[in-house]
Amino acid sequence: MTTSETNGAINCEISGETNSKTNGENTGQEHRAGTPGTPGTPGAPAMRTALPWSRLRAPRATRTNAIHPGAWWIWALGLGTAASRTTNPLLLALLVGVAGYVVAARRTEAPWARSYGAFVKLALAVLGIRLAFAVLLGSPIPGTHTLVTLPELPLPDWAQGIRVGGRVTAEGLVFALYDGLKLATLLICVGAANALANPARLLKSLPGALYEAGVAVVVALTFAPNLIADVQRLRAARRLRGRPDHGLRGLLQVGLPVLEGALERSVALAAAMDARGYGRSAEVPAGVRRTTAALTLGGLVGVCAGTYGLLTAEGGTYGLPVLLTGLAASLGGLWLGGRRSLRTRYRPDSWGVRAWLVAGSGAAVAALIVLYASTDAYAYAALHPGVVPLIAPTLPLWPAAAILLGLLPAFVAPAPAPAPALSDIRTTVKEPS
Amino acid sequence: MIRFEDVSVTYDGAPEPTVRDIELTVPEGELVLLVGPSGVGKSTLLGAVSGLVPHFTGGTLRGRVTVAGRDTRTHRPRELADVVGTVGQDPLSHFVTDTVEDELAYGMESLGLAPDVMRRRVEETLDLLGLADLRDRPISTLSGGQQQRVAIGSVLTPHPEVLVLDEPTSALDPAAAEEVLAVLQRLVHDLGTTVLMAEHRLERVVQYADRVALLTSPGAPLLLGTPAEVMAVSPVYPPVVALGRLDGWTPLPLTVRDARRRAGDLRNRLRALPYEGPGAPGPVPAPPVGATAPARRPRLFRRRPPGTPVTTAHPAVVTGLAVRRGRTEVLHDVTLSVAPGETVALMGRNGAGKSTLLSALVGLVPPSAGSVRVGGLQPHRTAPGDLIRHVGLVPQEPRDLLYADTVAGECAAADSDAGAGAGTCRALVSELLPGIADDTHPRDLSEGQRLTLALAVVLTARPPLILLDEPTRGLDYAAKSRLVTLLRALAAEGHAIVLATHDVELAAELSHRVVILADGEPVADGPTAEVVVASPSFAPQVTKILSPQKWLTVSQVREALNASGPAAGGARS
Structure with missing residues (x-):
């Protein structure tokens, strides 16, 4: 950019004062956060002489000290891994509690943060469906405590092995409950990651060659909320026409206008993106282009062959090397492909000490539970309380302590500015203009 | 900087060119205002600068458009992105990302600017447009004026040499519009940015223009001159x-x-001379002042003998109303009553709660405290079918109210919704919008025609209270004066009218009373002359x-x- 320097200089003059103030604030917070310098704020000397304990407390969340979204996903997947290794309802409840506490303490008021409520509802629905199936279709678990006997549906011979109705045993129900709880916990962990990490920023971490595709995905993701807002607006408008504004018929009748509107908006957005430089690409020599294509394609073939080799018995020797070579070739292709892209990144999230702590706490929970499960038979039993015979599950001390490690982000991650109220899950509507 | 040489644009399927033989040269650092009635091809001309016409819209462009020496024939819009910044009419369809700061940075990222340059320019632009407090806010939670400022900021950050703006201030309140225009002025003066802008609200922008380009009718030649010269002959x-x-x-x-x-x-x-106010409020208001009111009442307004009030009681009574959205109180302790035949203008800055108050009056939002009575009913507890006989709202986007794919279908639906006799709505449409064919698609109507169609649909149920949300957005002066005539006749008929508007000229022309809302509270309520005279930002010219x-x-x-x-x-x- 030839004009950037001169223009920038003039603009600095216009608003230099406020600009330097803002930078100063950010620098201060960054030092309290203990993260290494980001590109935007060149390392100014720390002027604060704060007490040690206040230096350790989590700072106010700003964009500068935002935890890398990848760290939140590692933390959540760590909790999820732990959940997948146990059916102990007490441990699972503890995991849900840990995830819920961290979400409550560190969630912002951004729209994506509201998805947590939806995930909790989904988890409850999954649990309910699992239990309903256990009641209706019976359970393979042999049980002696019959709770109720439903009328059994007589089925023809070819449907042998399927049972509808019949005895409902306490053992079967408890087994289904444990099983469903495990699935529900997994969903809640994913929901927590969704609520804590901005999905758009996660896509910013993609390699350059995939960035354009990433933007397309983000735009597609915003399509759904816009569609829902349109439906709400048009259903409200139905009320103005004197028609009932709820019910299925109302929803169907606004369908066509909503889709028309969505299509129009997509076209307008595509025009705006084009006018703002989406899809600009740098000229690269034909050689580089061909190399990129060869590396990417060859790499992908290598990955496929390598995976096949690893999974089949015969290919044990060549599987791993081919897989690794293929992987390296595709990564090289991606890197070379990135040279076509002119894009730069605005304030990418940095991976600082706090991100390490967040990711590390999740990884530690997963690792400790997996380790504990493999120690001996007693440990395995503690993680998987028996259902035949029915016994009350006990809380094994060490796994519980390990899970509590997952609470660490609630203390080290930067706190959102006003403490979010737990009850504020309801979707707020756009401010009127 | 921008050069149109003998440019004609014909869209596919159109019998005639939308714009014909345009010759226009805009030198660097000039602010050129493009004016003219709706539908003369202003947006087409603006689109041709950024290359979106014809690369994106289709159609045939004859002649040559060059911007900063680049021919739009050989350069696609994305290759012009570093020299042209474009903001369309609807800011919402402009946004690619979800937060303010990312949106400001998006264009620069596409152009591949260095991270430190991007950071500096985002901070500058946040200050320039007064967006610093909103930097982390999701865009969907911003008010219309804030969104407009973000949209302008997002094209300013790459420091384009040319800015193309299509109605940048029509959604803004007077103060926010002045802010945006001051920013444009500063860009033109300090950075030498060339600005080409179309705007209907000339009272806001004409004094900032270096030159004005006038399109009088579709296909007419472009008339270019100093603002004073052009205004002397302009139809708007x-x-x-x-x-x-x-x-x-x-x-x-x-x-x-x-x-x-x-x-x-x-x-x-x-x-x-004796001063005559714009009609006194009351059940039988004095005939409106303007001679613009038709001498002969249209048939529709004669059906009821003039002077008979629609209802004797007040059609709308609001006492101590509070409305909450999430944890924010959007309206606080609003008390207002509207008499039959009275026209009330609700004014206030973007996000002050005007639209929310209208929504509360039609029961779209329940009150969290206080009460709303419309014709003695609680709107949010009343079945929609009954409510439309007491109150009708024309929303900000009149298209929301229209579902059918022909005008005739829309009218038939309106008749059955309102329980009115067949043909009631069609008669209204014929009165208000002469010459509209039955099989016209509502989408093909102009903004003003669509607004009038929505109004006709609302009027089919003959509600004594009519609410209009931002009715003049996107209307040219001719459409606006038709609307004023129409609303005056309705008020004379005994309908109570409440308008939420930023348009001080409209409020002055039409309303008996002005209520100014600020942060959800009424801060002024009185006869139009007194309220607007006392306030510099709400006073008409x-x-x-x-x-x-x-x-x-x-x-x-x-x-x-x-x-x-x-x-x-x-x-x-």
């Missing part, structure tokens, strides 16, 4: 120009300041020119002058 002009034309001032004044210096004589003449006298509109002045004798004749319709 702001009130300050209307007053100048009325009194025969040359050269025409463009700013309130210029006009005040010329208006001494006019003020003296007017001082002697005529009031500013003729203060301390309380004249509000040009038609009012013309009436008074005509009544006093053949002193001056105006040509304003």
Whole structure:
């Protein structure tokens, strides 16, 4: 950019004062956060002489000290891994509690943060469906405590092995409950990651060659909320026409206008993106282009062959090397492909000490539970309380302590500015203009 | 900087070119205002600068458009992105990312600017547009004015040499519009940015323009000149120009300041004349002031004998109303009652709660405290079918109200919704919008026609209370004066009308009473003349020119002058 320097200089003059103030604030917070310098704020000397304990407390969340979204996903997947290794309802409840506490303490008021409520509802629905199936279709678990006997549906011979109705045993129900709880916990962990990490920023971490595709995905993701807002607006408008504004018929009748509107908006957005430089690409020599294509394609073939080799018995020797070579070739292709892209990144999230702590706490929970499960038979039993015979599950001390490690982000991650109220899950509507 | 050489644009399937033989050269650092009635091809011309016409819209462009030496024929819009910044009419369809700061950075990221440059420019732009407090806010939670500022900021950050703006201030309140225009002024003066802008609200922008380009009708040649020259012949002009034309001032004044210096004589003449307010509120209001009201009442308004109030009680009574959205209180302790035949203008900055108050009156949002009574009913507890007989709202986007794919279908649906006799709505449409064919798609109507169709649909149920949310957005002066005529006739008929608007000229022209909301609380409530005269940002241009006298509109002045004798004749319709 030839004009950037001169223009920038003039603009600095216009608003230099406020600009330097803002930078100063950010620098201060960054030092309290203990993260290494980001590109935007060149390392100014720390002027604060704060007490040690206040230096350790989590700072106010700003964009500068935002935890890398990848760290939140590692933390959540760590909790999820732990959940997948146990059916102990007490441990699972503890995991849900840990995830819920961290979400409550560190969630912002951004729209994506509201998805947590939806995930909790989904988890409850999954649990309910699992239990309903256990009641209706019976359970393979042999049980002696019959709770109720439903009328059994007589089925023809070819449907042998399927049972509808019949005895409902306490053992079967408890087994289904444990099983469903495990699935529900997994969903809640994913929901927590969704609520804590901005999905758009996660896509910013993609390699350059995939960035354009990433933007397309983000735009597609915003399509759904816009569609829902349109439906709400048009259903409200139905009320103005004197028609009932709820019910299925109302929803169907606004369908066509909503889709028309969505299509129009997509076209307008595509025009705006084009006018703002989406899809600009740098000229690269034909050689580089061909190399990129060869590396990417060859790499992908290598990955496929390598995976096949690893999974089949015969290919044990060549599987791993081919897989690794293929992987390296595709990564090289991606890197070379990135040279076509002119894009730069605005304030990418940095991976600082706090991100390490967040990711590390999740990884530690997963690792400790997996380790504990493999120690001996007693440990395995503690993680998987028996259902035949029915016994009350006990809380094994060490796994519980390990899970509590997952609470660490609630203390080290930067706190959102006003403490979010737990009850504020309801979707707020756009401010009127 | 921008050069149109013999440009004609024909869209696919159109029999004639939308714009024809356009010759226009905009030198660097100039602010050119493109004016003209709706539908003359202003947006097409603007689109041709950024290359979106014809690369994106299709159609055939003859001639040559060059921007900063680049021919749009060989450069696609994305290759012009570093020299042209474009903001369309609807800011919401412009946003790619979800937060303010990312949106400001998006264009720069596409162009591949260095991270430290991007960071600096985002901070500068946040300050320039007063967005610093909103930097982390999701865009979907911003008010319309804030969104407009973000949209402008997002094209400013790559420092384009040319800015193309399509109606940048029509969604904004007067103060926010001034802010945006001040920013444009600063860009033009300090950075030498070239600006090409189309705007209907000339009273806001005409004094900032270096030159004005006028398109009088589709396919007409472009008339280019200084603002004063063009305003003298333009079919669209702001009130300050209307007053100048009325009194025969040359050269025409463009700013309130210029006009005040010329208006001494006019003020003296007017001082002697009796002041007549814009109609007193009451069950049977005085006939509206303007001669623009039709002498012969249209058939629709004669059905009921004039003077018979629609209802004897107040159609709307709001006491101590509070509305909460999430944890924010959008309205707080609002008390308001509207009498039959009264027109009330709700004003206030973007996000002050005007639309929410209208929504509460039609029961779209329940009150969290206080009460709302519309014709004695609680709107949010009333079945929609009953409610439309008491209150009708024309929303900000009238298209939301229209579902059918033909005007006839829309009318049939409206009749059955309202339980009115077949043909009621169609008769209304024929009265209000003569010459609209039955099989026209509502989407093909102009903004003004669509608004009128929505109004006809609402009127089918004959509600005594009519609410309009931002009715003049996107309307040209002609459509606006038709709307004013129409609403005056309705008020004379006994309908109570509540308008939420940023358009001070409309409020002055139409309303008996003005209520100003600020942060959800009414801060002023009184007769239009008193409220707007007391407030510099809500005063219409005529009031500013003729203060301390309380004249509000040009038609009012013309009436008074005509009544006093053949002193001056105006040509304003």
